[in-house]
Amino acid sequence: MNSRHRHAQFSVTGAGSARRPVVAERQAHGTSTAGPAALGPGTTAPPAAQQPVWPDQAALRAVTGELATLPGLVLVEECVRLSERLAAVARGEAVLLQGGDCAETFDGVSEEHVRGTFGTLDEMGALISAGAALPVVRLGRMAGQYAKPRSSPVEVRGGETLPAYRGDLANGLAFTPESRTPDPRRLRRGYQVSATTLNLLRALAARRGAEFWTSHEALLLDYERALTRTTASGVYDLSAHLVWIGERTRQPDGAHLDFVAGIRNPVAVKLGPGATADDALAIVDRLDPDRTPGRLTFISRMGADAVRDTLPDLVSKVQASGARVVWVCDPMHGNTFVAPSGHKTRDLDRIMDEVRGFFEVHAALGTHPGGIHAELTGEHVTECLGGTRPVAPEDLPTRYETACDPRLNRCQSLDLARELADLYARHPSSRR
Ligand SMILES: O=C[C@H](O)[C@H](O)COP(=O)(O)O
Ligand SMILES: C=C(OP(=O)(O)O)C(=O)O
Numbered sequence: 083m084n085s086r087h088r089h090a091q092f093s094v095t096g097a098g099s100a101r102r103p104v105v106a107e108r109q110a111h112g113t114s115t116a117g118p119a120a121l122g123p124g125t126t127a128p129p130a131a132q133q134p135v136w137p138d139q140a141a142l143r144a145v146t147g148e149l150a151t152l153p154g155l156v157l158v159e160e161c162v163r164l165s166e167r168l169a170a171v172a173r174g175e176a177v178l179l180q181g182g183d184c185a186e187t188f189d190g191v192s193e194e195h196v197r198g199t200f201g202t203l204d205e206m207g208a209l210i211s212a213g214a215a216l217p218v219v220r221l222g223r224m225a226g227q228y229a230k231p232r233s234s235p236v237e238v239r240g241g242e243t244l245p246a247y248r249g250d251l252a253n254g255l256a257f258t259p260e261s262r263t264p265d266p267r268r269l270r271r272g273y274q275v276s277a278t279t280l281n282l283l284r285a286l287a288a289r290r291g292a293e294f295w296t297s298h299e300a301l302l303l304d305y306e307r308a309l310t311r312t313t314a315s316g317v318y319d320l321s322a323h324l325v326w327i328g329e330r331t332r333q334p335d336g337a338h339l340d341f342v343a344g345i346r347n348p349v350a351v352k353l354g355p356g357a358t359a360d361d362a363l364a365i366v367d368r369l370d371p372d373r374t375p376g377r378l379t380f381i382s383r384m385g386a387d388a389v390r391d392t393l394p395d396l397v398s399k400v401q402a403s404g405a406r407v408v409w410v411c412d413p414m415h416g417n418t419f420v421a422p423s424g425h426k427t428r429d430l431d432r433i434m435d436e437v438r439g440f441f442e443v444h445a446a447l448g449t450h451p452g453g454i455h456a457e458l459t460g461e462h463v464t465e466c467l468g469g470t471r472p473v474a475p476e477d478l479p480t481r482y483e484t485a486c487d488p489r490l491n492r493c494q495s496l497d498l499a500r501e502l503a504d505l506y507a508r509h510p511s512s513r514r
């Protein structure tokens with residue numbers, strides 16, 4: 083990874099990000115409204131939170147027009163097959179393992195990096211599969227995870243204020259006015275590097291005759307819409323097999339839910355500690371009106387302190403609605419804090435605690451803990467604390483390379499997988 087990613091420090095307060103109400107982001111400075119491609123007479127575009135403000139609209143139109151003519155990155159039949167695999171997860175017959183960088187970077191696409199994440203997910207999957215005695219569906223946060231929602235629209239360093247980094251699809255990480263100005267040509271580069279990554283992933287998966295799927299947050303709607311195609315089987319976003327909507331953009335009347343309601347890919351939505359059962363039920367009605375197992379995944383990211391209190395009501399009421407969604411635990415985003423050194427970090431003990439809480443909730447309700455969603459890398463970075471080869475607070479500067487959130491390194495990822503294997507083996511619904 084490029085040295086410019088080292089020592090990334092954040093002036094924004096990371097500790098409370100899980101507690102920030104979703105609506106607070108809606109009117110944030112620097113947020114533009116991106117409407118649907120075509121609107122009927124008298125209709126208005128739903129507001130889109132967390133969009134970059136593109137200064138060059140003509141360049142944006144040119145790039146999105148070009149992307150709209152290019153082949154999709156994935157095939158419709160692949161998306162359909164992933165829906166079938168996720169239906170098995172929803173029925174309790176498989177486990178979902180979703181992971182990868184918080185933010186992929188264009189410069190970070192190397193064979194070593196892609197192999198590292200792929201191999202880590204593969205090893206984790208083998209461990210979890212053995213513990214659960216179930217097949218594991220491997221889904222990378224890869225080949226398109228290039229857009230980031232932010233707590234603050236700006237970053238302040240040494241008295242200078244610039245737009246926050248919103249992912250390589252929007253602007254650059256370097257703290258200069260040129261780099262931080264959103265550039266629509268990045269959308270084309272994002273398509274190209276996603277294709278490069280996918281090419282390698284397909285080769286790695288084929289070598290083992292394994293299935294591997296791709297996913298990213300469908301945040302930057304100009305990009306997602308440009309890669310959406312109307313096919314004989316319906317409308318699909320062919321930028322990835324699965325796309326998800328994040329905690330900051332799941333407003334019921336917002337453009338992001340509106341977008342995924344219109345596509346047939348399997349989709350996921352993050353639910354933070356402020357989410358109510360009514361919020362979840364409204365999302366079910368909107369995205370999964372036919373109650374199709376595999377269509378909708380909820381990614382719970384409550385935080386270790388909240389998961390045991392907040393999750394039961396959501397799971398039981400969604401279950402009572404007749405929906406058979408996949409429940410996945412993201413134990414990363416509710417457990418973020420800033421270390422005294424200024425590094426945004428997470429402690430593996432807290433991550434494990436949230437995972438255990440997630441399993442306890444499902445054990446009490448008799449439902450299936452569908453899987454895990456983690457930010458991780460195969461490299462030996464020092465971004466999260468703890469583990470059997472422990473990273474201590476003083477180690478954080480050694481290899482802190484993430485462009486956004488702290489990732490588990492390979493060793494910490496395997497620690498997590500061993501814990502999951504154990505939890506599945508002991509879970510009441512386990513086949514053992
Ligand atoms: O993954 C994403 C981060 O949690 C999100 O971008 C917010 O991070 P921030 O609080 O550093 O802006
Ligand atoms: C921004 C992210 O998560 P959340 O929407 O849960 O905050 C993420 O997955 O990187």
Ligand SMILES: [Mn+2]
Pocket residue numbers: 184185415457486487
């Ligand atoms: Mn993240």
